[in-house]
Amino acid sequence: MAHEEDPLEHERASWKPSPGLAVAVPDPVQNSELPPHRERVTDKDPAAMKRAVRTVYTLFYLSVAASIWAVAAYMIFPIEDGQITSIRHNNLFIGLGIALALLAIGIGAIHWSKAIMSDKEFVEPRHATRGRDTTREAAIKAFADANEESGFGRRAMVRNSLIAAVVASIAPGVVLFRGLAPQSSPSNPYAGDPVHLLSQTMWKKGMRLAHDPSGVPIKASDVTLGSAFHVIPEALADVSHAEGYLDEKAKAIVLLMRLPVDQLHPEPGHEDWGFDGIVAYSKVCTHVGCPVALYEQQTHHLLCPCHQSQFDVSHGARVIFGPAARALPQLPIEVDDEGYIVAKSDFHEPVGPSFWERH
């Protein structure tokens, strides 16, 4: 029955003039018919068609040969232990074989479709995307019947309690995800407190500053004017990976520099945090935490290679350029009886990127 309807009735619904701002041109340019079909070389010239056919099957056979080559290359170019050249050859020759095999199939298939297959254009009518009115009515009726028979709309109490129950049932699933991070326990009271963990590092009074990565402690006399050292706590060597070596290192890394004393302008209250022009600053950028690893000894500027924040070591490592907002935290240092540089205390503020609870 449906086929007997006016076929255009359905379409008209979605093609009616817009109620918006479209200008309906009263006299639009009439579209012409399809241009006459133009024959290709292969349609006119049997020799050209023959050539095209030959090209296509040659490409396909070439692909077979290339695949065989790739398998052979797998055997001809093994990876020999420790030989970097053998890896390069393995990668290159297997890869070239596979690439040629695939490209030959692809180019052959497309040449087939463009030169040999019929290039007659077909016209297919479009139909409006919306369902036919009868279909839509049937759909609405399905919902209405279901609603009537179940009482979903009528019995508000049943419906609302069901919605409440389903929403509530999600909560336990969400709560389970608290387990993604450790929780505090009597033996480890701060394991589940990110704010506490972020606020302290392993530095403490008397801990020696050591070379990164060798772990050799640094003497004040080693730090010549203008030099800069990448520093870790000496005790870091005792922390195993399982115990969080990287976690501790990520917070405790320090840069140690010696400047002429007259060029140092320490922050008020920080005057005695250095020693004879030697100062130590956290190496973790206060922007998003990259290591601030580049020291320019003439200007005493530190540059973060990730986002180009610059810090002025001669003025308390304050920010002089870039997206970072806070100065690098300073590690108070002194020299112990044996002449080694040691920390006076932990940092006085959290190191690294800012976080919500930081203040």
Added chain:
Amino acid sequence: MSTATATSRFQEETKEKPLGGRFVGWASNYIDERTSLSGFVKELGRKIFPDHWSFMLGEIALWSFVVILLSGTFLTFFFQASMVETHYAGSFIPMRGVEMSAALDSTLRLSFDIRGGLLVRQIHHWAALVFVAGIGVHMLRIFFTGAFRKPRELNWVIGFILFILAMAEGFTGYSLPDDLLSGNGLRIIDGMVKGIPLVGTWISFLLFGGEFPGNQIVGRLYTLHILLLPAILVALLVLHLMLMVINKHTQFAGPGRKNSNVVGYPMMPVYMSKMGGFFFIVFGVIVLIASLFTINPIWNYGPYDPSPVSAGTQPDWYIGFADGALRLVPPHLEFVWLDRTWSFNIILPLLVLGLFIVLVLIYPFIEAWVTGDKREHHIAQRPRHAATRTAIGVAGVIFYAVLWAAASSDLIATHFSLTMEGVIHTLQALLILGPIIGYFVTKRIAIALQKKDREIVLHGYESGRIVRLPGGEFTEVHRTVDQYDRFKLVDYETYEPLVVRPNAKGKIGFWQNTRSALSRWFFEDRLTPVTQTELDAAVAHQHHTLEEVNATTSAEIQGAHARAGHPESPLRPQEPDAKTGEIPTTPTSVLSDDEENKHHREKDRDQ
């Protein structure tokens, strides 16, 4: 009973002439009787797709995704998503004995100890870059041709989510080897997440399973990378393609191509061959790149360590715009308020990027609201015919491009010997000014191109044939545009700005005012489409002028021949072109009567 009869008749027919042989006939019948697959084949087998080079951009994305799935599956057989410490003992001598996670160890082993392993890893990485790029150019094509208009708005949204998922896949994958660069990438993500107000600290804490970097993150990202994200991606991809089939593909305007039809080639055999062939070409090109060019040489970087970082490292290209946004943020945008830290140096880029993404996502709905157009559109517009949209698109592209360039601000500075500060300040200015300038320039160019098209349709195109008038004036003869070429120049529609009208209470609402302002912005400057009457008159005029010029030219040449004593000489060295009725080149100087002059004067006035 009737079914049985039909079946037996079908079998009878297949017995007489089984296509592809007796076995294929039997197998087809077997499958169809259990799946009714024949209906599917009937529906899709000869479905018509329009042809245009830009329609294959989405295919690049589709096929590179298939390559990613294939190569990624191979990699999962060797990769170990674990951060347990081991000591490397594989083939690569410089790394032997180095302490590293099982993730990096297994990545090095699959690269250096498995034949072809490095190749597959490089295929996977290159294919990922091509995938995101393919989606990007495909989206630009959709945007600039207005192919997102009704009924395809929802498919735009799905496609956009696919774009976001592709970037998420890229980032999670980049972080898996647990080498120095991937660790640094995670460090930056951690810093950004921590800057989010209220929840940032805890999201980071839960994501990393404790402090950064912890020993959980690789395993978790792996689950996202190979299970959750691909599952969503595949589901949405299927939906995307299904909607494309349901809506049918858009086509460009042209002779015989209407909003109510599709003109093109059938799925079988032409597109089967073209699309299938294109899969192999995309695959082949990716393998070629992977066999010739190294990507992400993790063996040069070594395991993640929070302390070192190499200057000048770049993220994969599609993350660049986010990294650039972090760099371009003005300084000192962080403060403590209500005893909490507000890191606007993080929040601001996140907000700007979020706003940009949301605007792109909802653009189809904004435009639909402004135009109030409820019709279906199946003709892909030429960008010039939607000047304001094209200008907005160009502004967006410039905005993205500046952010992207900013991700390499340090390399720009070092390569061109510029100051770091100068590059950043220039890019900051460009981020604001570039889109504005780009907008106005593009809009003017688009409208100028529309004017040019109109000019060509109504007055013909310059033929290169110069004619001297009796007064000594030179003029160029214009030729009529071929009737089949003409249509794509004139087939466009336009909109008028909305005139606000007070409602029943005599008030003009805020939204109506906004919509009116937006529609003025969109459509204040516009050209009226050419009408059929105008066109007919113009074409008649052009033919008339042409005939007169030809007649006068002939008379003049005839006269010249007569004066030279050879009146029987051929009028033209060449016969006139069958299509245009013109002689390709005629060296001629025409003495014209008044009538001819009048036409030329009229023509000049028209112009």
